[in-house]
Amino acid sequence: MVTAYAVARTVTDPEMPMLTLEDLGVLRSVEEHDGRVEVAITPTYSGCPAMATMRDDLVHRLHDAGYADVRVRVALTPAWSSDWISDEGRRKLAEHGISPPGPAPTGRGPGGGPVTISLLPTRRALSCPRCASAEVELTSEFGATACKALYRCAACLEPFEHVKEI
Amino acid sequence: MSHSAPDPNDAHGSVFDGLLEGSVGDSSQWAFGTRPEELQGEDPLAGVDTTVPEGVDPHALATYCLMLADDALVLSHRLSEWCSRAPDLEEDIALANIALDLLGQARLLLARAAAADPAVVPSLPAGSPVPAEDALAYFRDAPDFRNVRIAEVANGDFAHVVVRVLLVSTVRLALLARLADSRDTVLSAVAAKGVKELTYHRDYAGRWFLTLARGTEESRRRLVAALDLLWPLYPEMLAAHPVEAALAGAGVAVDPTTVADEVDVVLDQVLAVSGVDRPGLGALAGVSGRTGRDGLHTEALSRMLAEMQVVARAHPEGRW
Numbered sequence: 001m002v003t004a005y006a007v008a009r010t011v012t013d014p015e016m017p018m019l020t021l022e023d024l025g026v027l028r029s030v031e032e033h034d035g036r037v038e039v040a041i042t043p044t045y046s047g048c049p050a051m052a053t054m055r056d057d058l059v060h061r062l063h064d065a066g067y068a069d070v071r072v073r074v075a076l077t078p079a080w081s082s083d084w085i086s087d088e089g090r091r092k093l094a095e096h097g098i099s100p101p102g103p104a105p106t107g108r109g110p111g112g113g114p115v116t117i118s119l120l121p122t123r124r125a126l127s128c129p130r131c132a133s134a135e136v137e138l139t140s141e142f143g144a145t146a147c148k149a150l151y152r153c154a155a156c157l158e159p160f161e162h163v164k165e166i
Numbered sequence: 167m168s169h170s171a172p173d174p175n176d177a178h179g180s181v182f183d184g185l186l187e188g189s190v191g192d193s194s195q196w197a198f199g200t201r202p203e204e205l206q207g208e209d210p211l212a213g214v215d216t217t218v219p220e221g222v223d224p225h226a227l228a229t230y231c232l233m234l235a236d237d238a239l240v241l242s243h244r245l246s247e248w249c250s251r252a253p254d255l256e257e258d259i260a261l262a263n264i265a266l267d268l269l270g271q272a273r274l275l276l277a278r279a280a281a282a283d284p285a286v287v288p289s290l291p292a293g294s295p296v297p298a299e300d301a302l303a304y305f306r307d308a309p310d311f312r313n314v315r316i317a318e319v320a321n322g323d324f325a326h327v328v329v330r331v332l333l334v335s336t337v338r339l340a341l342l343a344r345l346a347d348s349r350d351t352v353l354s355a356v357a358a359k360g361v362k363e364l365t366y367h368r369d370y371a372g373r374w375f376l377t378l379a380r381g382t383e384e385s386r387r388r389l390v391a392a393l394d395l396l397w398p399l400y401p402e403m404l405a406a407h408p409v410e411a412a413l414a415g416a417g418v419a420v421d422p423t424t425v426a427d428e429v430d431v432v433l434d435q436v437l438a439v440s441g442v443d444r445p446g447l448g449a450l451a452g453v454s455g456r457t458g459r460d461g462l463h464t465e466a467l468s469r470m471l472a473e474m475q476v477v478a479r480a481h482p483e484g485r486w
Contacts, residue, residue, distance in 0.1 A: 047270025073213020
């Protein structure tokens, strides 16, 4: 029998199916005790609408692999960070035309004080995942899913998505 | 010309066959109503330790969670009313994203309230499958809502939503940044996560505030009008309700008066860069000292809830 972890790590994200939940850093742990499997997942954003589907997919795939007793629990802490996306995950994102995130902000302002407000468009050093041009412009900090911003390449003119840093 | 329904036994197959591939007897891909019993319901706190910290009154904790939850839930609904009405597609998507983040925070906080003190959850017919978070969202009347009134007033123009998101997210970000140190591990986790989301919300609103202020005469006029309209509701967010003050003393909550200076600094920065004066308007009075945190609301909340709750209330035993 394949281990529960080996099964769980192949389950993909419903919104970015090129990534596994493990690539995305959403799969936090898989434990087996006396035939019972407990999987911990964490939401990317508080309102992530894919949590129920992730849970269902995990339960389903583990059932199919012969694990009858599966519990999926939510791990709220520590909060998910885009830094948890694996190198493999970043490679797959880029391969599918999605710009991977840069380093996440610390969640603190200078000297550990309050987070400062930023009134100018966020500047990120990134390049077009299609033509590699660095001439890109931010269209919106919000995109089709909670975790992505919208960009446009000024060279090839194609729009593309960027996974936001959190 | 009419089309007959596809015949699933047709030798050439049906266009829908691909949807069923490899899933004979497996209905898990269908979103509505057919999921197996054990997969229904979706507790956002599944498996999370919801033990109330020692020495903390469970009812007070639940009430505090409702305050934070209702601010998010009510504003989320107001923002979702913008869907398909924003000036362009990007702003439509941005407002929907902000609404979704707030809805997620609301769900976790409503579930935390119910876990702390089940007595706050409205009772439903025996056997009703409605989870506690939904019972709290859809089966409470306006006087049971604990949100600040700035979250509930009716929408106006785009400048109005920009000002509202700026004021609310600036205060909420400051509150949650401190709440991340709460002795209540659920509140602390929800807060730490919320800080990251609210940072994006506040930046979004701040940038639009500046853009509208420095845009055309008309955009500036509308921005200042929206600021004047919403400003009297701002002080309420920074006043401490006795429940907040008591729980802050117990290391569980944040007393809003303690973030007032920090919030003022941020708003003054936005106002200064935008060349807009701080309005000289006083706070909208409560009634006998009661405000949103006490369940005293404007008429707008009742109207909003009537629309938000009508379907759920018509089907108290419905599965969604």
